[in-house]
Amino acid sequence: MKKNSIGIGLIGVGVIGGAVARVLRDRSAKLAELAGAPVVLRKIKIAPIDLTRPIIKEFPAGIFTTDEAEFFGDPDIDIVVEAIGGEFPAFHYLEKALMAGKHVVSSNKEVVSKHAAELLALARKNNVGLRFEASVGGGIPLLEPFQYDLSVNEIKGIFAIINGTTNYILTRMAQEGIEFAEALKQAQALGYAEANPKNDIEGHDAVYKLAILSMLAFDTEVKPENIYREGITTLEGRDFQYAKELGFVIKLLAIAKESDGQIELRVHPVFLPDDNFLANVDGVFNAVLTTGDLVGDVIFSGQGAGPAPTSSAVVADVLAAAQDAASCVGNRMRWRLDGGKKLMPMSEVVTRYYFRLNVTDKPGVLAHIAGIFGDNKISIASVLQKEVDEATESAEVVIMTHPAKESAVQQAVEALRSLDTIKAVHNFIRVGI
Amino acid sequence: MKKNSIGIGLIGVGVIGGAVARVLRDRSAKLAELAGAPVVLRKIKIAPIDLTRPIIKEFPAGIFTTDEAEFFGDPDIDIVVEAIGGEFPAFHYLEKALMAGKHVVSSNKEVVSKHAAELLALARKNNVGLRFEASVGGGIPLLEPFQYDLSVNEIKGIFAIINGTTNYILTRMAQEGIEFAEALKQAQALGYAEANPKNDIEGHDAVYKLAILSMLAFDTEVKPENIYREGITTLEGRDFQYAKELGFVIKLLAIAKESDGQIELRVHPVFLPDDNFLANVDGVFNAVLTTGDLVGDVIFSGQGAGPAPTSSAVVADVLAAAQDAASCVGNRMRWRLDGGKKLMPMSEVVTRYYFRLNVTDKPGVLAHIAGIFGDNKISIASVLQKEVDEATESAEVVIMTHPAKESAVQQAVEALRSLDTIKAVHNFIRVGI
Numbered sequence: 001m002k003k004n005s006i007g008i009g010l011i012g013v014g015v016i017g018g019a020v021a022r023v024l025r026d027r028s029a030k031l032a033e034l035a036g037a038p039v040v041l042r043k044i045k046i047a048p049i050d051l052t053r054p055i056i057k058e059f060p061a062g063i064f065t066t067d068e069a070e071f072f073g074d075p076d077i078d079i080v081v082e083a084i085g086g087e088f089p090a091f092h093y094l095e096k097a098l099m100a101g102k103h104v105v106s107s108n109k110e111v112v113s114k115h116a117a118e119l120l121a122l123a124r125k126n127n128v129g130l131r132f133e134a135s136v137g138g139g140i141p142l143l144e145p146f147q148y149d150l151s152v153n154e155i156k157g158i159f160a161i162i163n164g165t166t167n168y169i170l171t172r173m174a175q176e177g178i179e180f181a182e183a184l185k186q187a188q189a190l191g192y193a194e195a196n197p198k199n200d201i202e203g204h205d206a207v208y209k210l211a212i213l214s215m216l217a218f219d220t221e222v223k224p225e226n227i228y229r230e231g232i233t234t235l236e237g238r239d240f241q242y243a244k245e246l247g248f249v250i251k252l253l254a255i256a257k258e259s260d261g262q263i264e265l266r267v268h269p270v271f272l273p274d275d276n277f278l279a280n281v282d283g284v285f286n287a288v289l290t291t292g293d294l295v296g297d298v299i300f301s302g303q304g305a306g307p308a309p310t311s312s313a314v315v316a317d318v319l320a321a322a323q324d325a326a327s328c329v330g331n332r333m334r335w336r337l338d339g340g341k342k343l344m345p346m347s348e349v350v351t352r353y354y355f356r357l358n359v360t361d362k363p364g365v366l367a368h369i370a371g372i373f374g375d376n377k378i379s380i381a382s383v384l385q386k387e388v389d390e391a392t393e394s395a396e397v398v399i400m401t402h403p404a405k406e407s408a409v410q411q412a413v414e415a416l417r418s419l420d421t422i423k424a425v426h427n428f429i430r431v432g433i
Numbered sequence: 434m435k436k437n438s439i440g441i442g443l444i445g446v447g448v449i450g451g452a453v454a455r456v457l458r459d460r461s462a463k464l465a466e467l468a469g470a471p472v473v474l475r476k477i478k479i480a481p482i483d484l485t486r487p488i489i490k491e492f493p494a495g496i497f498t499t500d501e502a503e504f505f506g507d508p509d510i511d512i513v514v515e516a517i518g519g520e521f522p523a524f525h526y527l528e529k530a531l532m533a534g535k536h537v538v539s540s541n542k543e544v545v546s547k548h549a550a551e552l553l554a555l556a557r558k559n560n561v562g563l564r565f566e567a568s569v570g571g572g573i574p575l576l577e578p579f580q581y582d583l584s585v586n587e588i589k590g591i592f593a594i595i596n597g598t599t600n601y602i603l604t605r606m607a608q609e610g611i612e613f614a615e616a617l618k619q620a621q622a623l624g625y626a627e628a629n630p631k632n633d634i635e636g637h638d639a640v641y642k643l644a645i646l647s648m649l650a651f652d653t654e655v656k657p658e659n660i661y662r663e664g665i666t667t668l669e670g671r672d673f674q675y676a677k678e679l680g681f682v683i684k685l686l687a688i689a690k691e692s693d694g695q696i697e698l699r700v701h702p703v704f705l706p707d708d709n710f711l712a713n714v715d716g717v718f719n720a721v722l723t724t725g726d727l728v729g730d731v732i733f734s735g736q737g738a739g740p741a742p743t744s745s746a747v748v749a750d751v752l753a754a755a756q757d758a759a760s761c762v763g764n765r766m767r768w769r770l771d772g773g774k775k776l777m778p779m780s781e782v783v784t785r786y787y788f789r790l791n792v793t794d795k796p797g798v799l800a801h802i803a804g805i806f807g808d809n810k811i812s813i814a815s816v817l818q819k820e821v822d823e824a825t826e827s828a829e830v831v832i833m834t835h836p837a838k839e840s841a842v843q844q845a846v847e848a849l850r851s852l853d854t855i856k857a858v859h860n861f862i863r864v865g866i
Contacts, residue, residue: 023727027585034584034767133582139728141574141582148581149566149574151467152460152748280713287732294456294745295572295735299720302731312727315585319767329762334467334752 006035006322007042009077009102011093013064016107016134016314017044017083018055019307023315025059031315035322045071045093072096078325079318082106091115098122098130103321107134107314113211113224117337127330131317136209137162137286139309140302144316146216146290147334153292155217158256159433162209164284164304165193165200166232166252170269171282174240174249180233192284202231203252206267210254217256217290218263219339228346230268239356239427242384242398243271246354248431249279255433264344271354271431278433347407352381352431354400357416358424361387361395365421369397372419376412378404394423400431439468439755440475442510442535444526446497449540449567449747450477450516451488452740456748458492464748468755478504478526505529511758512751515539524548531555531563536754540567540747546644546657550770560763564750569642570595570719572742573735577749579649579723580767586725588650591689592866595642597717597737598626598633599665599685603702604715607673607682613666625717635664636685639700643687650689650723651696652772661779663701672789672860675817675831676704679787681864682712688866697777704787704864711866780840785814785864787833790849791857794820794828798854802830805852809845811837827856833864 008024010017024031024041031039044064050056056064065071072080072093080097082104084090090111097104099122106112112119112132123130133143146155161167165187172183184201187193199205207229211222232252243250248271257264272279277299281287286304291297303309324332359365366383373380379402388396401409409428416422441457443450457464457474464472477497483489489497498504505513505526513530515537517523523544530537532555539545545552545565556563566576579588594600598620605616617634620626632638640662644655665685676683681704690697705712710732714720719737724730736742757765792798799816806813812835821829834842842861849855 023585030585033769139582139725140731141578141733144581145574145578148577148753149572149746149749151752152456152463153745292572292745294741296739296742298573298733298735300574300731300733303729306729308727309729312586312725313582316582319584320581323765323767327762327765329760332756332760334756336466 003037003078003326003328005038005040006078006325007040007076008318009043009045009071009074009080010041011045011080011082012084013044013046013050013053013055014083015307016310019311020081020083020314021055021059023311024318031319031322034319035326037322037326039318039322042076043071043074068096072100077102079103079105079321081314081318082108083314084108085110087111087114094119095122098126098128101126101128103129103325104131105314105317105321106132107310108132109135109205109208109212113208116212116215117221120335120337123331123333129321129324129331129333131321132212133317134310134313136212137288137300137302138304138306139312140286140288140300140304142213142288142300143216145300146213150290150292150295150298151334153294155290155292156258157291158213158217158254158288159278160210160213160254160288161251161278161281162254162286162288162304163200163206163252164286165197166206167281167286168192168284169201170232170250170252173235173237177237177240179237180235201233203229203267206252206254210256210265210267213288214256214263214265215337216335218258218341219336220263220341221337222265222343226265226343228266228268232269234427235269236426239429242354242356246400247274248272249274250429251278253278253433258341262342262344264349266346266349269429270433271429273432276433347410349406350403352401352403353409354429354431355398356426357397357399357422358426359395359397360421360423361393362421366397368419368421369399369416372412372415373401375415376408378408378412436470436511436759436761438471438473439511439758440473440509441751442476442478442504442507442513443474444478444513444515445517446477446479446483446486446488447516448740449743452744453514453516453747454488454492456744457751464752464755467752468759470755470759472751472755475509476504476507501529505533510535512536512538512754514747514751515541516747517541518543520544520547527552528555531559531561534559534561536562536758537564538747538750538754539565540743541565542568542638542641542645546641549645549648550654553768553770556764556766562754562757562764562766564754565645566750567743567746569645570721570733570735571737571739572745573719573721573733573737575646575721575733576649578733579646583723583725583728583731584767586727588723588725589691590724591646591650591687591721592711593643593646593687593721594684594711594714595687595719595721595737596633596639596685597719598630599639600714600719601625601717602634603665603683603685606668606670610670610673612670613668634666636662636700639685639687643689643698643700646721647689647696647698648770649768651691651774652769653696653774654770655698655776659698659776661699661701665702667860668702669859672862675787675789679833680707681705682707683862684711686711686866691774695775695777697782699779699782702862703866704862706865709866780843782839783836785834785836786842787862787864788831789859790830790832790855791827791859792830793854793856794826795854799830801852801854802832802849805845805848806834808848809841811841811845
């Protein structure tokens with residue numbers, strides 16, 4: 001049985017929802033041709049406060065509703081598109097839509113990453129599709145390639161710049177020698193950072209996205225709270241100077257690595273060799289490098305946010321759902337969370353480290369430091385010592401290590417901080433990928 | 434109605450076919466789980482000569498057949514995978530498979546680019562899928578992202594390094610200052626170039642791939658013979674020296690640009706600014722940069738060839754076809770060729786140019802050259818003049834132009850060649866993208 005027309009119900013008419021509504025309206029001929037049936041925006045569920053938005057005037061008044069029962073109960077809505085963001089009430093809306101037998105499209109990384117297993121089970125149970133291509137990397141093709149093109153591979157690693165706000169800030173800090181606060185202010189002035197930037201600068205946004213990518217790559221449920229997370233707020237101009245001097249750039253990376261059935265998952269700043277592909281991904285651009293056992297390294301890059309790129313991905317998902325709805329196909333997802341891979345505790349992770357310390361400029365201090373590293377079985381690769389302040393007789397010491405275990409490094413930092421001759425452990429940053 | 438098991442018939446057991454056969458065998462559990470039914474390699478159609486290949490011993494003897502009627506008539510084969518390459522007999526095999534109601538997967542850029550419209554019509558008529566992800570860029574996700582993720586966009590441009598052989602040769606010439614013949618020899622020694630390298634070095638392979646990408650991007654039939662094509666055989670070490678001096682690298686690019694319903698399509702060497710993303714794609718790597726009106730610039734990159742990456746894409750297609758076959762879904766392709774875009778004649782293309790001339794080292798020669806450029810309304814951006822041979826009183830002149838029309842440049846070249854004072858027009862290469 002074929003359907004004659006596919007009805008869309010959109011939740012939210014903010015920046016993303018508005019862009020989606022316009023694309024659905026303006027490209028209806030193309031969508032009808034590709035889906036095999038007209039794709040009609042039937043209802044937009046809004047909050048009363050949305051009625052003040054200018055976009056409201058662009059659509060017939062009858063399309064808007066604030067009534068949940070009317071919206072989710074509409075039998076002419078085949079596909080529900082959620083574009084409000086955040087965990088709640090989005091999660092309840094997605095639940096209602098799936099339980100009402102609607103195909104669901106979401107651009108909401110927070111709700112998908114936090115409730116993946118429940119949403120997936122509901123979609124399976126109700127035999128409808130659950131799609132969320134726009135939730136990671138905006139318009140960059142990522143989730144469909146992972147599910148389709150790379151599906152036969154064992155994924156060995158993901159190394160990603162997936163937060164445009166922080167990448168913009170880090171790029172400014174590196175290129176202009178400014179401090180974090182100033183770069184953040186510039187990002188806010190340009191609309192690249194929100195008034196409350198916590199979600200981006202503390203790495204939550206990148207964690208949500210890494211959780212989603214990892215679930216697709218490893219077929220294993222990953223809760224955002226189980227991903228190690230550090231933001232970029234403690235980075236200082238001097239770290240960027242040393243990075244440059246040593247042939248590195250600093251990027252906030254989302255990293256997933258699989259070995260022997262264990263996956264390590266972490267989001268934190270990384271000293272990246274300046275000839276690495278990701279080192280040259282600047283400004284608001286995103287890039288995801290993934291390694292499959294058959295395909296080798298594959299790179300995806302583009303603008304990771306913005307209403308137009310995000311609408312590109314949302315409406316691509318709508319189209320796929322519409323094609324299924326038109327031919328009465330239910331859940332076609334290959335996504336499953338029964339891979340049973342174990343998460344490696346962060347304390348077990350092995351990587352190289354960069355340390356920047358402020359020390360008393362006296363003989364024997366380096367020996368003390370080296371002793372602590374040695375006690376914790378951390379092998380030092382190089383030491384840079386610079387006098388920064390003759391008045392206080394203090395010097396800045398930069399140490400690069402060979403690969404060491406995170407737990408040992410944490411112990412060493414604690415020991416360093418207890419030394420009288422160490423005035424401050426300014427920063428320690430993981431090196432390489 | 435659901436099928437209990439999906440049968441695969443593979444044509445060819447060479448490098449690609451062999452890799453595909455092994456993946457189908459070794460990952461059968463994963464494929465069954467993802468497809469929703471066991472995916473079983475039932476028959477491999479070979480030529481008698483294939484019986485000498487070592488891989489034959491890896492599979493039960495009964496799986497091989499040289500009998501076309503037996504192979505295409507087997508009712509237990511749901512999906513035919515063609516991995517022999519070349520136009521014939523591949524085209525006849527694909528016709529037979531589609532007419533027999535089999536889903537088809539091909540990794541064969543030549544047959545798909547030359548017979549796209551016929552194959553697509555046959556697939557539609559017989560309500561089966563036709564997939565060819567591996568035909569462009571090996572394992573790099575490209576065709577599925579174009580059909581799925583980017584489907585709502587109007588594609589404005591494609592700029593691609595899609596031939597690993599030539600990119601390897603150009604990388605060696607640039608990095609080591611060697612000439613084409615030497616670089617080709619090295620590529621052949623490493624297995625990156627075939628004994629008969631014509632298909633790659635003269636640009637045919639890139640043309641086939643650009644034709645396929647363009648058909649997906651612009652919904653318009655593109656015949657390979659209608660794409661302007663130049664290979665890399667006339668490039669000389671001196672061109673690379675000048676490129677470097679002027680801040681460029683030389684790459685063989687496949688270019689598609691859309692404007693006002695016209696598309697320009699061309700494959701030729703390009704002087705690319707050295708800070709362009711594609712300028713740093715070296716060796717056998719491929720990269721495709723595409724611009725959509727919603728998504729902006731998106732980049733895909735990875736190894737464009739090799740048995741393992743190619744098998745990754747072929748088996749991804751097999752999996753999609755198997756999923757359709759298992760749920761008795763027929764042709765789901767959105768691909769259509771009725772977009773009606775016109776091809777711009779090469780003579781109308783406007784770009785900048787690099788010229789390298791050998792001239793008599795006498796006063797007035799530059800004035801002659803400038804006069805010819807002026808007569809053809811080509812504006813000169815810069816001139817470099819170097820004495821190369823005092824004995825013959827000749828000098829080398831390098832000219833960079835502002836944007837000019839191809840037809841004017843061709844006329845200017847003809848006029849330059851007729852001048853007594855011009856000993857040779859060594860090369861002229863288009864600049865920028």
